[in-house]
Amino acid sequence: MDVKELETAVLQVQREAEDALGQVQDARALDEWRVRYLGKKSALSQVMRQMGTLPAEERPRAGEVVNRCRERLQAAWEAARTALSERLLAERLASERIDVTLPGRRQERGALHPSVRVIQEVEDIFLGMGFSIAEGPEVETDEYNFEKLNLPQDHPARDMQDTFYLTDTLLLRTHTSPMQVRTMERMRPQAPVKVIVPGRVYRRDEDDATHSHAFNQIEGLVVDEGIRMSDLKGVLEQFARAMFGPEQAVRLRPSFFPFTEPSAEVDVLCINCGGAGCRVCKETGWIEILGAGMVHPHVLDGAGYDSRRFNGFAFGMGVERIAMLKYGIEDIRHLYQNDLRLLRQFARPV
Amino acid sequence: MKLSYQWLCEYVDVRDISPEALADKLTSAGLEVEAVTPRNQGVRGVVVGQVLTCEPHPNADRLKVCTVDAGVGEALTIVCGAPNVRAGQKVPTALPGATLPGGRSIGKVKLRGVESNGMLCSAQEIGLEVKLLPKEQTEGLFLLPDDAPVGADVVTLLHLDDVVLEIGLTPNRSDCLSMRGLAYEVGALYDRPVRFPSPAEPAASGASPVRVTLETERCPRYDAQVITGLTPKPSPLWMQMRLLAMGVRPINLMVDVTNYVMLEWGQPLHAFDFGQVRGGHIVVRQARPGERLVTLDGQERELKEDTIVIADPERAIGIAGVMGGENSEVSAATRQVVIESAAFDAASVRRTGQRLGLRSEAQQRFEKGIDPVAIRAALLRAAELLCELGGGRREGGVVSVVRGQPSQPHTVAFSPARCNRLLGTDISAETMRGVFRRLGFTVEESSPDLWRIEVPTRRPDITLEADLAEEVARLVGYEAIPSTLPFGATTAGVRTPSQRLRKRTREVLTGMGMTEVFTYALTHPGSLDALRVGPDAPYRQMISLRMPMSEERSVLRTHLLPSLAQVAQYNLARDVAGGRVFEIARVYLPARLPLDEQPSERTQWAGLWFGVTEADVWNRPRAYDFYDAKGVVEGWLGAFGWLDQAEFRPASAPWLHPGRSAEVWLDGERIGSFGELHPETAAAFELDVAVYAEFDLDLLVPRLSDRWLVTPLPRHPASRRDLAVVVGRDVPADALLAAAREAAREGGENLLEDIRVFDVYTGSGVPEGMKSVAIRLTCRAQDRTLTDDEVDALVGRVLAAWTARFAAVLRG
């Protein structure tokens, strides 16, 4: 055998190997190919072993030929291996495809009742302003619900609140205002008094789209030396901005409550139209959301805060009314029907 | 209170201000105008016409063919279907081209072959307040007075060009229940002069034939005037129209005058037929026990002793301030009346009216307080009108009986500086002076900062400096009040433990998918029947309302289940397949009934799982069961760190399934119960299976702790062993676990870190009446890694205990 023959044999092996590699389809065949053409018993190795029979001066050339072939086959194998694994991966990925439009395994979130949600929001705003939260009995005495609020027996303003009486002296509170007095009696002589009072109240009203015999109110009370009506306006303005948005403004209008003097109805810019005028605000741009005023001197004195030294303001808002405005609920009864199709819409975090 | 714009303009000239602008002004001053309604609902081209002739229609039985002089040259032929049409009448006549309310336009038409050049109108057709008109004025044509000028525009004649403002008065403004008060208010708001004439005192005219005796202190003053020579007739058109505008029914001159003057002065008046007042003697006294009176509405009323009656020496003839008696009613035969103008105790009038279910205009004014100054003035005014319009004459002068001190204007101390401090404003003394002048209050300035304000008797609502401050703010405008923040000590706002417990419970429960509901506390007394609680159960002690609106809402609930069951029913009836809901609410538990003190109001959370779980791709729907509830209960207890101490014991609540319910105990205290509803309870609520839980939150408040520490992480690995044992079906899993813990402790060092059930199996391979319970033990020592021998020893002890106690057999 001479170099020429060897070269021919090597090229023969190389062609055969390259043809075979073209047929390889899977990892096992590729492995077999490697053993067959690059292993110890491969044709190439046998050619190598015959190199010793060549004359010494031809050996380098022969070595070069064989090595070139080995390197070429080695590179071809590596390329084939990479191509194969890429193909296999692509096949696997294709076979593992799922329908991503199917729904996820949902963790259903429960929902707070919209009224409670509003109460919590209001509470959080006033907690931030340094108010505490007080609560009181729903079964109240005539004394706290009326008399200590400057509403003596036979006061004409008792017409304003038709009352569910339980006995001559016990009733279902018609407002959260009795807690003004109860709070002052508990706190005196400390100042300042700063509380809000959420709770259920009751009126002898027929239930309809805008009236309910039971609803929630939030009362607010601040008593201290030097409290002014302008403070009432400022605090409610902060509240309105936190509750309804930074563009909010409040407007006070004269009104009457027996337990405040001066008294005011408080409007905010219409939540629906921002003040431009719409159906919700009856084209006025404003909506009434609460009643307020400076605590009446008789109420202050009666609860143990000398009205010559202390002043205070109080306000009360209807929770359902705010919930209705805020969430676009048109009928107050929807808040008590507990239709889960409505309530579940309140699963959004507060 | 209604306000006629035209009438108002007689006293204070606001003709340059539109009714709408006036309404805005009043509203911004605290007199909320709820509606501005033009009296004219669209009448144009309707004039006074006189029916000259009236002949039957040749082709129609019910129609008449009339000729009508409408002041337009020749007489018009008009076909008319009204039954009351007669020649000689003056009636509203719509000329061709006229429009009527509702956009109806009138043209020339042929009616059954006869051309009709217009239409004769009824009250309804010209938009009059038919509800307030007597029947005879609403059936057929509206008849105009004989002196109505032919051709005159009906809009002007009937004051249809007036506009009525409906004001929702707050109860303090009793002064504005009159044109007089409203005129002063409007005058003050616009700073315009008010001309409200006081009637002249007539010259003395001999002794009055009426004698008045006051026998009760609840009538501080009673004025009376006798008028003679009256003839019964309707009041003039202008007065009728004003009454209609103000929402008052015209009746006849004598009654209309008393109503008109009441609207004008705010002082209720009453006219008695003087011929029926026996002995000409009016006695004002309290009613006698058992006394009865037939009132003007024909009803016999039983009077209570706290009722004030007007009487003659023999009998009651009226209920003071509420309603007159039929026996002294002004009738067609009345020629002589005595007009009463008096003050009656507000509270007494109010109670009487409430008891009798009456709420007259007069009564409302007495309840809210009348102006003593108006008592005599209104009486003089009524007498003047009756003489002028009814041809009457005064018989004697006004008889006036007063008990106690006559009312005087009162004085209120006022400091401009304090006023500004209260309002947070910087209003000048000059401005404040102006406010009081406009209101008609007199200012006496003792010093620059101490004023004495004299308030007229028509404003009894002003008694304190704060009331005056409100008047200042009101007239200057509330928009003058700036926005400030209180500058006192800073306070930290915190929730109480009870509030925190409720808020966190809500967070935990909603986090576990429960939806909060809000139900009424007032419920039906029979709502407990479904709960299978006995007649003597404390739950039956329900507080009832004295005057419920309905039986459905007549008692305060003692239990939350009926409300939640109703929520389930409501939703199941509306395509909702199921749900898990909760409520945090109070139950009302009286110490005893009848109620003699405020009841205990305990706050509970209650949950209800009803129907089936939501179906989706991954989960088949299944009925909610006991373990859904227990999972939530455990999650909730765990969230507060109470789960480890909680004990679950079989429950005995009658509304729960006895074999599928549990009570939860914490440190020897029962905090609540939960379980499947008893089949009878479920059936009574028309539910299939449902699971109910209730817990007393008030009991838990003291246990709420915000201080807790983490358990340190272990330093050595744990060994786990899973065991399956076969035991009797009734052996509670908890008992196996408790026995294992006990056995683990017996070894001295407790190596059992955790033990839990992870499977329960019945069926093939497990004998009948038995179950296989798979339990995982986690063993660990704090100071070393356990050897297999140590773990085997522990497992051996546990198995021995189970075998000894429950005849447990280790499964293959």
Ligand SMILES: [Zn+2]
């Ligand atoms: Zn709007």
